[in-house]
Amino acid sequence: MTLQSRTVLTAPQPSRRTVVGGLFGLGAAALAAPLLTACGGGAAADPKTVTFGSNGADATPKSAYAAVTKAFAKESGLTVKTNTVDHDSFQKSISSYLQGTPDDVFTWFAGYRMQYFAKKGLATPLDDVWEKIGGGFSEATKQLSQGEDGKFYFVPLYNYPWGVFYRKSLFQERGYTVPRTWSEFTALAKRMKKDGLSPIASGYGGGDAWSILGAFDYLNLRANGYEFHMSLMRGEVSWTDKRAATTLDLWREISPYYQQGAGGRSWQDAAQSLLDKKSGMAVIGLFLGQQVSDEALRADIDFFPFPEIDPANGQDAVEAPTDGFMLSRRPKNEKGAKKLLEFLGSAKAEGLYMGVDPSNVAVHAQADTGSYNPLQKKSAELIASAKHITQFADRDSDPGFISTVVLPGLTQWLGHPDDGAALLKRIESQRSRFFTS
């Protein structure tokens, strides 16, 4: 006690007040710091640097993008500064990212999803880039790259088809044949179940609910045709339409053949069960190949197009989501960024990318297909033969509508599939909220 009071008396220098004042000063500085840095955000543009925002955070796409940007840097003398963000986080924060200080060029998806940001003025039109690269792309790809105003906003890199994947050796061992029609498909599923397999691998737990949409899209496309599917996706027709109910009826028919416990499983685990021959088939995209590191196993994987339901539609539509690039609204280095986009839209860039990440297919007409593996070759043929190409439900529609209304509804329904009338009514009740403006 005495010792304490003595020190207080003999040490008058930093009084309580100055200490408190200093602390508050520090606090004020800390509070003001983010404001100041926010103001200084628009640093002077370096004409030799292009910034590139990438959502390819997984090892394979990351090194593939690195190979492409490195080649560009060598060719043009510009430096590419890549800013990689986890795939899901990138999507979730895209809106605020584009409004803040985005990178000059960023990865994105073709379809409604691209058009939305083009319409909001958050992307720069790329008509001058397309004048140079346009020759290399098909008419269908060109359409995918245009906004609602007819201007180009998107440079595609690759796409990948969705189909029904299986292991060739399993089909051989058990004497299964590839089904072409719906009745053959359901019969095969039934047989697989009798043989003790999970006929259709399925995992839509956690953040993987999107993986069920492939089946929904294909059922709807096969049963009701491309036009209806797209109208439904764009919110132009009612979800209580009888045709939507038909789609659910068909889905209910195969729901007993879905792998058990799907609501808590990741899609990767579901894919693994296919590779382990515990499941017979899987409705999934070519990215399934990213789960495979053993080349012998990769050679044993094959797929067939989703079976025909209505002969009027046949198997004319293929779901082949396209990934590519856009230019942000006020790029710091527009000239350099457009140069980068021109390079990305070349056959060479696509070849470089596909050389590292073989679970996609190039969209450029002159891209080198010589090094394709059989799966890639088959995918490219399937896409080329398609009359209609769709992107994927969450790319052809308002992503918010899909993720907060359609997906929760469908996953819940899939747990206990009934006639779906209540589900469709629920979805319909929310449609106007997303599709009026």
Add this chain to the structure above:
Amino acid sequence: MPSASPTAPPAPAPQAPATGASRRRPRRLGPGDRLFLAVVIGVPLLALLVFVWLPALASMGLSFTSWDGIYLSDIHWVGLDNYHQILTNYPPFWPAVRHNVIWLLFTALLPTPFGIFLAYQLDRKLRFTRVYQTAIFLPMVLSLAVVGLIWEIIYNPDTGLLDGILNAAAPGHHVDWLGDPDLNLWAVLVASAWRHTGYIMILYLAGLKGVDPALKEAAALDGANGRQTFLKVVFPALKPVNVIILVVTVMESLRAFDVVYVLGGGVGSKPGMELLSLLITDNIIGESSHIGYGSALAVVLLLVSLAAIGTFLVQNFRKEDR
């Protein structure tokens, strides 16, 4: 502190009543003092206004509008439309309210009393009490992402602990802990309770350390058994701690978000696990955001929280005043 107060202010204290008039009071403080006071009060006040009240009022204002969050000029006034929509035509809303209530009741009735029970047991001179304390408090130290990961591993349908045991006992049976909409809320509640119990235990244990042992001794002398000692003597003596625990429980239940978010895969609300807090992020975060709609949901949550905490505090302070 109390010993210092009588000696510190004697100089200005007698002066104030002597001069009396309020007009002269400012003179007591020099310009430096006033500046100091202005800074000391002004900075936190400004921070409070800018970081708490402004956003709160702004979201209240936005809740009457429709806005996609991109251009300010796109904000349209829609009046009470958002609220009307939410109450009458938003399928996940009422389930979310129900789940929030279930969450509150569950947390208040199971993990909270259990945490108190553990604290009471550990307060008695048990052997290895430190080890138990650490073990039970450990979940609270872990980040929620880790808690989510741990329980994801336990609930995994293929390789998880629970289904592994179940499969050994009754082959071929699968329980979809996190996927089944009738089950997943309870699965998440267990994960949340695992964490909450330790929290309550530590809070209560701290309180118990402050109880005068003489109280317990007196109770023992009067012939009270263990249960009576706790219910009639210790529990009422710990009223301040009880208040804190109740407020903590109510608040944690209303703002429950993180565990559900992590176990739901980080994509927003899942069927069976809708909560008000998740519906807000569903509508605000993401590619096509409905800021107005989400803000209206946030205001609903704010009102519910204010009602719950307000009622409790008012009641409590009224009793205190008597």
